[in-house]
Amino acid sequence: EAGVAQSPRYKIIEKRQSVAFWCNPISGHATLYWYQQILGQGPKLLIQFQNNGVVDDSQLPKDRFSAERLKGVDSTLKIQPAKLEDSAVYLCASSLIREASGYTFGSGTRLTVV
Amino acid sequence: AQSVSQHNHHVILSEAASLELGCNYSYGGTVNLFWYVQYPGQHLQLLLKYFSGDPLVKGIKGFEAEFIKSKFSFNLRKPSVQWSDTAEYFCAVRSGGYNKLIFGAGTRLAVHP
Numbered sequence: 001e002a003g004v005a006q007s008p009r010y011k012i013i014e015k016r017q018s019v020a021f022w023c024n025p026i027s028g029h030a031t032l033y034w035y036q037q038i039l040g041q042g043p044k045l046l047i048q049f050q051n052n053g054v055v056d057d058s059q060l061p062k063d064r065f066s067a068e069r070l071k072g073v074d075s076t077l078k079i080q081p082a083k084l085e086d087s088a089v090y091l092c093a094s095s096l097i098r099e100a101s102g103y104t105f106g107s108g109t110r111l112t113v114v
Numbered sequence: 115a116q117s118v119s120q121h122n123h124h125v126i127l128s129e130a131a132s133l134e135l136g137c138n139y140s141y142g143g144t145v146n147l148f149w150y151v152q153y154p155g156q157h158l159q160l161l162l163k164y165f166s167g168d169p170l171v172k173g174i175k176g177f178e179a180e181f182i183k184s185k186f187s188f189n190l191r192k193p194s195v196q197w198s199d200t201a202e203y204f205c206a207v208r209s210g211g212y213n214k215l216i217f218g219a220g221t222r223l224a225v226h227p
Contacts, residue, residue, distance in 0.1 A: 003157075031213055042118070042204050042217030043158075056214060091158070095213055102148050102206075103215065105158040 002026065004106035006092050012112045018080035021109045025073070025094030032069055033103065034077050035091040043091055049075065050097065082113045116141045118207050120218035127195050127225050135190040135221050137205035146208040147188040148215065149179055153201045161203070164188065175199070200225045 005024040013019050025032050031050050035043035046065065048056040051072040060067070064083070069075040079086055089110050093103035121136035139145065149161040162173025169181040179190045188205060205218040 033215075035217075040123075040219070042120075042206075042219045043215075044217070045214060048214060093158075097213070102150075102160045102163055107157045 004092055004094050004104050006106035006109055008109055009107065010110050010112075012114060013082055015084055015113050016081040018078065019082055019111060020076050020078045021090050021092075023075045023077070023092030023106060025075070025092070026104055028096070029094035029104070030072070030097045031095045032075050033093045033095075034067055034075070035093065037089045037091055037108070039088070046077070082111075084113050087111055087113045116207060116209060116216050118205055118216055118218035120205055120221050122221045123219065125221055125223045127223070129197055129225055129227055130194045133190070133192040133195045133199070133223070135203055135205075135223075137188045137190065137218060138186050139188070139205075139207045140186065141207060141209050143209055147179075147181060148206040148208070149173065149177070149188075149190050150204045150206060150217075151201050152204065158204065161190070195223075195225050197225050197227050199223060
């Protein structure tokens with residue numbers, strides 16, 4: 001089974017620039033998650049989609065972050081404009097709707113804002 | 115609000131030593147509990163999970179964890195660690211209806227040969 005695909009693997013941008021990350025979940029997984037993992041901390045949920053609808057975006061800084069999941073498959077996460085504190089690894093994960101075995105994570109995108 | 119606490123941020127052991135990593139959560143309802151591992155340069159992988167039944171659960175690579183409901187704890191153990199266990203370990207809790215995982219801050223384990 002193919003895993004969760006994310007791109008790019010690494011990105012370095014200057015503050016105030018914009019950036020976008022892409023995620024392709026496991027085929028058939030209805031639920032998709034974006035997590036932010038700051039160095040030294042555990043992953044924090046930013047947004048959760050079920051099919052192409054948002055079920056939880058309570059931790060998403062909506063003034064600068066946006067995400068979409070068109071057609072209930074691929075998803076993009078955008079930051080505009082980026083701040084220094086956005087430097088982190090952005091993880092995408094997917095699962096079946098009521099997954100008994102946890103999520104499957106992608107390898108993440110490491111963002112450095114300078 | 116739900117939270118997960120991992121007591122040790124960094125642990126250093128010699129090979130063959132025993133390991134116990136602490137995890138406590140705050141949530142009064144029904145929870146599912148997970149331990150994930152992240153090897154250097156790799157993605158998060160599921161080590162083991164607890165949903166119900168026997169509170170002592172066994173996972174991959176010789177790891178096990180014990181759910182103690184009265185202590186809100188789910189500690190990870192391994193009787194004899196190997197150098198290849200060097201990684202970061204995350205405890206996570208799921209509750210509610212939307213399959214949302216709350217992670218602890220992680221414990222970085224270094225095993226010396």
